[in-house]
Amino acid sequence: MHYNTGYHREAVPLVRRFVEMFRDAEAVCVPSASCVAMMREHYEMMAEADGDLKFIAEVKSLLPRVFEFSELLVNCLGVEDVGAAFAHSVTYHPSCHSLRMLHVGDAPVKLLRSVRDLTLFELPQKEQCCGFGGTFAVKNPDVSLAMLTEKDACVVQTGAEVVTALDNSCLMQIYGGLHRSGSQVRTMHLAEILAETGGAA
Amino acid sequence: MSIVVGKTSKAPDFPVAAKAALKNDQLRRNVHHATNVIRNKRALRVEEMPDWEQLRSAGSEIKAHTLAHLDHYLIEFERNCELAGGKVHWARDADEANKIAIELIRHYGGDGPGVEVIKVKTMTSDEVQMNHALEAAGIKPIETDLADMIVQLGNDEPSHIVVPALHKNRFEIRDIFRDKMEKPELTEQPEDLTAAARGYLRERFLRTKIGISGANFAIADTGSVCVVESEGNGRMCVTLPDVLITLVGIEKVIPSFADLEIFLQTLPRSATGERMNPYNSLWTGVTPGDGPQAFHVILLDNGRTKLLQDEIERETLQCIRCGACLNACPVYRETGGHAYGSIYSGPIGAILSPQLQSLEHSRSLPYASTLCGACYEVCPVKINIPEVLIHLRGEVVREDQKTLSGKLSAENIAMQAAANIFLSHRRYEAAQRMARIGQTIFKRDGQLTNLPGMAGAWTRSRDLRPIPKQSFRDWWKSREKKDGANA
Numbered sequence: 060m061h062y063n064t065g066y067h068r069e070a071v072p073l074v075r076r077f078v079e080m081f082r083d084a085e086a087v088c089v090p091s092a093s094c095v096a097m098m099r100e101h102y103e104m105m106a107e108a109d110g111d112l113k114f115i116a117e118v119k120s121l122l123p124r125v126f127e128f129s130e131l132l133v134n135c136l137g138v139e140d141v142g143a144a145f146a147h148s149v150t151y152h153p154s155c156h157s158l159r160m161l162h163v164g165d166a167p168v169k170l171l172r173s174v175r176d177l178t179l180f181e182l183p184q185k186e187q188c189c190g191f192g193g194t195f196a197v198k199n200p201d202v203s204l205a206m207l208t209e210k211d212a213c214v215v216q217t218g219a220e221v222v223t224a225l226d227n228s229c230l231m232q233i234y235g236g237l238h239r240s241g242s243q244v245r246t247m248h249l250a251e252i253l254a255e256t257g258g259a260a
Numbered sequence: 261m262s263i264v265v266g267k268t269s270k271a272p273d274f275p276v277a278a279k280a281a282l283k284n285d286q287l288r289r290n291v292h293h294a295t296n297v298i299r300n301k302r303a304l305r306v307e308e309m310p311d312w313e314q315l316r317s318a319g320s321e322i323k324a325h326t327l328a329h330l331d332h333y334l335i336e337f338e339r340n341c342e343l344a345g346g347k348v349h350w351a352r353d354a355d356e357a358n359k360i361a362i363e364l365i366r367h368y369g370g371d372g373p374g375v376e377v378i379k380v381k382t383m384t385s386d387e388v389q390m391n392h393a394l395e396a397a398g399i400k401p402i403e404t405d406l407a408d409m410i411v412q413l414g415n416d417e418p419s420h421i422v423v424p425a426l427h428k429n430r431f432e433i434r435d436i437f438r439d440k441m442e443k444p445e446l447t448e449q450p451e452d453l454t455a456a457a458r459g460y461l462r463e464r465f466l467r468t469k470i471g472i473s474g475a476n477f478a479i480a481d482t483g484s485v486c487v488v489e490s491e492g493n494g495r496m497c498v499t500l501p502d503v504l505i506t507l508v509g510i511e512k513v514i515p516s517f518a519d520l521e522i523f524l525q526t527l528p529r530s531a532t533g534e535r536m537n538p539y540n541s542l543w544t545g546v547t548p549g550d551g552p553q554a555f556h557v558i559l560l561d562n563g564r565t566k567l568l569q570d571e572i573e574r575e576t577l578q579c580i581r582c583g584a585c586l587n588a589c590p591v592y593r594e595t596g597g598h599a600y601g602s603i604y605s606g607p608i609g610a611i612l613s614p615q616l617q618s619l620e621h622s623r624s625l626p627y628a629s630t631l632c633g634a635c636y637e638v639c640p641v642k643i644n645i646p647e648v649l650i651h652l653r654g655e656v657v658r659e660d661q662k663t664l665s666g667k668l669s670a671e672n673i674a675m676q677a678a679a680n681i682f683l684s685h686r687r688y689e690a691a692q693r694m695a696r697i698g699q700t701i702f703k704r705d706g707q708l709t710n711l712p713g714m715a716g717a718w719t720r721s722r723d724l725r726p727i728p729k730q731s732f733r734d735w736w737k738s739r740e741k742k743d744g745a746n747a
Contacts, residue, residue: 060681063631065653068681076683100647157631188590192630197717200630201279204721205594207629235722238707 063099063173064194065153071109074102078117086135087125092225095127095232096189100160105221126158128250129225130189140173148178150232151249152210152217154226155188167225176250180217184209191232207236214244223252265387265562265617271601273624278599288425291419291596294426295587301533302584302638308530318522320642322577326515327568333480333513334559340483344545346426346555354388355561361390361472362397363504364556368503369470373398378464378504380487380497381405382474383421384507384560386603387616390472401472402464406447413440418604419597422531422583428598450681471501471552476580477523478557482518484544487555488527488537495539504552509560511577523580526640530582551619563616574652576611576686578641580612583608593627600625607635611648618697623659626652670714689733696727 062070077098077160081087099230106118109180124133132138136158151171156161160208172177192197210233214222224230234246271277281287304310326333338348351357369375377394379385379401391401391412405410407425410419415437418424425433434448437456446456458725473494477486485506487494497699498504514523528534546555565571586592586606597605602613602622610629614622624650629635633647660666681687702708708724730738 061675063650063653064675065626065650065655066675067654067657067681069675073679073682078281101650102337154633155630159633159637188630188632188633188634190630191588192632192705195627195630197714199275199278199591200717200720201275201282202594202628203630205282206590207722231724232722235718235724239709239721 061145062097062105067105067108071105074105074116075117077102078114078135080257081125082117082121084121084124086131087121087123088128088131089126090225090248091227092127092154092161092163095125096156096160098122098125100258105114112185127161127225129163129164129166129170135167139169139227141170143173143188143253143255144175144177145252146176146254146257147221148180148219149247149252150180150182150214151185151222152182152189152214152222152223152229153185154229157225158186159234163225164171168257170249170253171223174255174258175230176217179251180219182217182222183214187213189229189232191229193228196232203232204236207232211236211240215242217231219244221247221252223247223249225249265426265602265613266478266602271622273627274601274628275624276602277711278595278628281599284639284744286429286432287596288594289585290427291586292593294420294423295558295593298423298533298583299587302530302639303533305529305533309525315522315526316640317680319526319580319640320578322514322519322522322653323580324575325511327511327577330510330513330568336480336481336511336515337478337513337557340481341485341545341557342483344492345547346483346545348557348559349696351558351560351562353562354560354663357388357507357558357562357566358390358393360558361507361650362394362399364503365394365397365399365709366471368554369399375401375470376464376468377470377472378400378402378468378497378501379408379472380474380494381424381489382472382507383418383471383476386418386744388562388660389510390507402468402676404461404465404497406454406493409457409461410436413437417598418603419666420583421581421604421608422585422586422724427598443708465493465496465500470500470503471496471497471503473504473506474507475512475557476527477520478508478513478559479515479517479520480513483546484517484542485521487539487541488524489539489541490534490537492539495541498541498543501552503554503556505556505558505561507558509562510564511579527582530584530638530640563704567615572648573615575643576608576615578643578650579608579612580641581608582640583639584640588634588638589629590632590634591630600628607645607649608643611645612651614652623656649701674714683731689731692727692731696729701727727734 102118102122106115124195126135149171151167171177188206189210190203195203222233223246230248237244341348349360351360365375365377377399387632394401403409407423410425420426430448430453433453434446434517438444438446441456441460443456446452473483473487476488528537546553564577567577587607591606592606600609600610604612607629610625614625631648632644634647666672681691699708702711703726708726709719711719
């Protein structure tokens with residue numbers, strides 16, 4: 060949030076904090092594609108701008124151990140079926156950063172296809188941004204809403220009961236519009252669906 | 261030196277201008293339709309290229325190399341252009357460029373009133389507001405690109421780099437033609453509109469002695485200039501007049517004729533979804549008895565050298581003005597080009613305009629993006645536009661923080677507080693607890709629908725789920741306790 064909004068100086072201590080917390084971890088699983096994109100695209104650059112050699116080295120050593128949730132399961136662990144069951148129809152919104160920065164490809168779809176009783180509906184114009192964009196949503200609320208209205212119309216058009224994604228920020232935006240317009244479509248993070256075991260959702 | 265980029269300095273902030281644009285349903289329908297058509301055509305023409313990614317990389321590398329040695333290639337271009345009979349002029353800014361153009365037109369066309377010049381589409385001339393300068397000097401510029409002509413006749417501003425009248429549909433164009441060409445019977449049939457434009461333009465092509473063009477490429481090793489276009493008006497403008505004046509931004513130079521091999525594949529596919537432009541005009545100096553007998557090139561800086569100093573900013577100058585980023589941008593698709601308050605609109609405009617002009621005139625532009633990355637994905641010279649946007653946002657914030665009002669702004673205070681909270685789990689948990697209590701007064705039917713301050717911009721049009729009773733951290737801790745008890 061800080062770095063993307065232009066608060067570059069303020070973002071550096073947050074990177075240091077992240078490194079301190081996770082430097083010894085074998086793997087770091089992040090349930091947000093846009094957070095992982097921020098780390099991969101900018102952390103090294105931020106550390107280099109800071110100039111502390113030890114800090115740079117630690118960032119470089121930690122980054123290869125940071126994974127987005129679906130990447131970790133499918134690409135690293137080779138798991139597609141986590142044993143989940145979810146008797147609902149679902150549509151998947153490939154968030155911009157998962158799609159265009161992390162290139163997670165069909166990893167999330169593979170996971171969803173392996174969920175028992177789940178019906179997956181293709182989202183029209185799925186690659187279009189939902190209009191969240193961090194502080195964009197409040198700095199440009201009218202454009203953000205116009206983009207959201209298109210996204211939510213596509214979601215509703217699928218007839219799915221649930222819309223899912225790898226980013227809670229996008230889901231917060233999509234939910235905000237759906238709920239305001241009185242839609243019954245629910246938003247769930249992919250991890251929440253994979254945690255379902257077939258009881259009442 | 262005063263840097264001018266279209267009319268940016270008078271433009272309202274992007275969110276304000278965008279709000280007005282969003283209310284114009286006709287405009288939004290036109291922009292959606294046009295960008296969809298071009299986007300789909302582009303996708304088809306790119307998918308059929310097995311070496312597209314290599315072409316992008318090659319284009320990017322050629323441009324990056326040229327920019328790193330720009331002084332060398334500009335001087336090489338000047339030398340070769342003049343050896344072939346052209347004359348090169350150097351313009352520091354818009355005023356200088358316009359002054360040079362007016363002096364040349366006076367020299368060849370005389371001092372009398374009503375000297376006409378024909379123009380082939382050049383964004384650079386819009387950047388320096390050349391038409392206004394010419395008109396003020398009593399010279400009549402005639403735009404010959406169909407869309408530019410529509411914009412000029414309608415007293416409008418371009419809304420797209422490649423298709424400047426994209427915001428108009430054929431009914432609106434018919435009305436402009438009916439009015440300005442005095443053809444009250446004209447229909448909105450594309451054939452009729454084209455015939456009207458053709459008749460109007462043909463007459464002017466044949467009688468006008470001075471032409472003004474831009475350039476897609478200026479080639480250093482041959483001194484040649486290249487213009488690509490679809491309508492043939494460019495070919496007319498660069499061959500029929502006695503005198504040709506070409507305005508070129510200094511970043512348009514490429515080292516070698518052979519480099520066109522890359523760009524003549526990527527530019528048309530990216531710009532209009534064509535495999536090749538219908539007209540590719542290349543000319544070198546003056547050829548006795550054939551084409552213009554006097555040829556002048558104005559090399560324009562207008563803020564560009566300033567960008568060379570910074571590695572991230574410099575990338576912006578790689579742009580070949582294909583407009584693919586505009587068609588791909590979900591923000592541009594909602595607002596159209598005018599909301600950007602600059603002749604360079606969309607993602608490339610959001611980084612180019614604030615850098616050419618000093619930031620204060622267009623500081624809202626770096627924020628006119630969700631950083632979704634669609635622009636970077638389609639860029640044929642791989643400009644990492646999101647990266648440059650973030651870089652420029654950094655400059656905006658640093659400038660703001662130098663002033664007292666900037667320091668005390670709600671945004672700055674919120675960002676400082678948030679950074680402080682994120683640095684300590686105790687503060688983070690305390691903030692969560694406080695928010696959980698604080699939010700109760702804003703809850704309606706279990707939702708947050710009317711928050712104060714900056715968050716109000718969210719809840720005006722969107723609901724927000726309240727912070728749940730149990731946070732992830734609490735759940736994780738209780739889970740560990742349970743596991744511990746079971747062990």
